Amino acid sequence: MNAQPTDASLDTRQRLIEAAILTFAEKGFDGAGIREIALRAKANSALVTYHFSGKEGLYLECLRYIFTRKACRVAELAAAPSPEGPGAREAALQQLRNHIRAFTQDLMACDPSDPQDPLGEAAMALMAREMQAPRAISSALLMEQIRPHVDHLMGCLQVLRPDLSRDELLNMGMSIQGQLLYFRNSLGIARLIRSNPAYPEDLEVVIRHFTDFSLRGLGIPEAFPQPRN
Amino acid sequence: MNAQPTDASLDTRQRLIEAAILTFAEKGFDGAGIREIALRAKANSALVTYHFSGKEGLYLECLRYIFTRKACRVAELAAAPSPEGPGAREAALQQLRNHIRAFTQDLMACDPSDPQDPLGEAAMALMAREMQAPRAISSALLMEQIRPHVDHLMGCLQVLRPDLSRDELLNMGMSIQGQLLYFRNSLGIARLIRSNPAYPEDLEVVIRHFTDFSLRGLGIPEAFPQPRN
DNA sequence: GACTGATTCAAACGATTGATTAATTCTTGT
DNA sequence: ACAAGAATTAATCAATCGTTTGAATCAGTC
Numbered sequence: 001m002n003a004q005p006t007d008a009s010l011d012t013r014q015r016l017i018e019a020a021i022l023t024f025a026e027k028g029f030d031g032a033g034i035r036e037i038a039l040r041a042k043a044n045s046a047l048v049t050y051h052f053s054g055k056e057g058l059y060l061e062c063l064r065y066i067f068t069r070k071a072c073r074v075a076e077l078a079a080a081p082s083p084e085g086p087g088a089r090e091a092a093l094q095q096l097r098n099h100i101r102a103f104t105q106d107l108m109a110c111d112p113s114d115p116q117d118p119l120g121e122a123a124m125a126l127m128a129r130e131m132q133a134p135r136a137i138s139s140a141l142l143m144e145q146i147r148p149h150v151d152h153l154m155g156c157l158q159v160l161r162p163d164l165s166r167d168e169l170l171n172m173g174m175s176i177q178g179q180l181l182y183f184r185n186s187l188g189i190a191r192l193i194r195s196n197p198a199y200p201e202d203l204e205v206v207i208r209h210f211t212d213f214s215l216r217g218l219g220i221p222e223a224f225p226q227p228r229n
Numbered sequence: 230m231n232a233q234p235t236d237a238s239l240d241t242r243q244r245l246i247e248a249a250i251l252t253f254a255e256k257g258f259d260g261a262g263i264r265e266i267a268l269r270a271k272a273n274s275a276l277v278t279y280h281f282s283g284k285e286g287l288y289l290e291c292l293r294y295i296f297t298r299k300a301c302r303v304a305e306l307a308a309a310p311s312p313e314g315p316g317a318r319e320a321a322l323q324q325l326r327n328h329i330r331a332f333t334q335d336l337m338a339c340d341p342s343d344p345q346d347p348l349g350e351a352a353m354a355l356m357a358r359e360m361q362a363p364r365a366i367s368s369a370l371l372m373e374q375i376r377p378h379v380d381h382l383m384g385c386l387q388v389l390r391p392d393l394s395r396d397e398l399l400n401m402g403m404s405i406q407g408q409l410l411y412f413r414n415s416l417g418i419a420r421l422i423r424s425n426p427a428y429p430e431d432l433e434v435v436i437r438h439f440t441d442f443s444l445r446g447l448g449i450p451e452a453f454p455q456p457r458n
Numbered sequence: 459g460a461c462t463g464a465t466t467c468a469a470a471c472g473a474t475t476g477a478t479t480a481a482t483t484c485t486t487g488t
Numbered sequence: 489a490c491a492a493g494a495a496t497t498a499a500t501c502a503a504t505c506g507t508t509t510g511a512a513t514c515a516g517t518c
Binding site: 027028029030031125128129131132133134139142143146147150167168170171172174175177178179180181182183185186188189190192193194206209210212213214216217218219 | 256257258259260354357358360361362363368371372375376379396397399400401403404406407408409410411412414415417418419421422423435438439441442443445446447448
Binding site for chain 4: 012046047
């Protein structure tokens with residue numbers, strides 16, 4: 001076991017985690033082998049057991065790594081206070097717009113300064129896999145990380161549609177998030193359908209669509225002072 | 230090899246396919262073993278190679294089985310002619326409503342007469358897995374099956390919003406389908422978030438929400454002669 | 459009843475899996 | 489310089505993987 005990790009081991013740990021994220025994202029938990037991961041990280045496969053006490057430990061560490069160092073934009077937004085008092089409605093509307101934009105950008109590439117970053121892409125693909133078929137061992141970790149985002153979104157929706165019940169609000173949130181996550185999870189098929197491997201060429205166009213569609217679907221007429229055509 | 234299958238072998242083939250759908254849906258392609266599948270089907274594991282020439286062949290046969298015998302409702306709708314001429318708008322609106330209802334019902338349980346049918350549930354879970362992370366070997370089969378549904382939906386949307394470009398219409402379709410598929414793919418998390426393992430108790434409530442949200446998001450004011458509260 | 463081909467079976471194949479061992483190298487504090 | 493412990497390595501473990509083999513069983517035909 002490792003009592004107090006040194007600088008040297010931290011490098012190896014990180015290399016293993018990043019290689020594991022890439023490999024897990026490509027092939028899934030069962031499809032990825034620790035030898036392949038270790039080879040990618042230029043490390044010995046025995047170090048997986050040494051550092052993470054097994055393949056499952058490495059997998060959990062990958063999820064933690066993604067949660068703590070990625071998806072920062074949405075996390076920041078979720079920390080914002082729920083809108084209250086006078087002007088709460090306008091504030092909630094703006095927060096919802098920000099949420100859609102931040103979530104979409106996080107989904108496409110976690111690191112905005114390096115849009116080619118393969119790690120960010122892989123991290124979101126891995127998250128998507130995990131959300132669809134969560135392993136028993138990781139569902140607790142998943143819920144713990146998702147909860148604040150849900151609460152934040154629900155807070156905004158409640159201000160915008162105070163007439164709706166909690167269940168109806170959850171349905172609204174589900175529809176909004178569903179568009180965004182499906183957009184991310186079905187990029188492969190979407191590109192096939194459109195016969196355009198470069199889709200989406202401009203993320204801003206997609207964000208604007210999501211925002212308009214969501215606000216209309218939410219039933220907020222004042223968000224559209226003048227219909228644009 | 231099997232030249233002309235007899236009645237006896239058809240039973241075994243079907244048992245293997247259905248057991249494979251269940252197991253593949255639970256554990257994924259790599260996680261499921263042919264011994265486990267064969268045990269479930271009360272058959273010998275060597276029959277996988279004999280009947281389907283390997284594990285991959287069995288997997289493809291599962292997808293074909295699902296496509297041909299399940300999701301009938303949406304397939305029927307997709308065969309309906311695109312609305313034209315006078316009254317096309319009302320027809321397209323009704324077809325869109327039917328599409329949302331049929332798709333949601335298909336997603337939840339393929340066999341309406343037996344809502345407890347575990348095979349229908351597993352089949353959709355397997356499809357969801359495949360759409361998110363399509364195997365190279367099956368993406369062609371997937372596109373071939375999805376294409377008519379996409380075309381049908383796009384035909385309706387084009388009638389309802391003739392002012393939009395093809396890309397904008399595709400975005401609309403993506404948002405509508407996204408809600409539905411995300412609803413299906415994230416049922417596990419949704420139940421955790423709502424602390425309600427029985428969600429959704431009434432599918433009709435969800436269908437109505439999807440319909441209302443989609444029609445509003447699509448920007449069809451006449452679909453709501455009177456806002457309900 | 460003997461023949462034929464499809465189907466099923468138990469057993470074993472080589473390959474690969476995640477995990478473990480023991481020896482070695484590297485790092486650090488004294 | 490030296491001991492102590494962390495980090496890494498090659499080699500190996502038992503288990504399981506998908507597949508193959510060859511014989512046994514079944515259903516028809518003559």
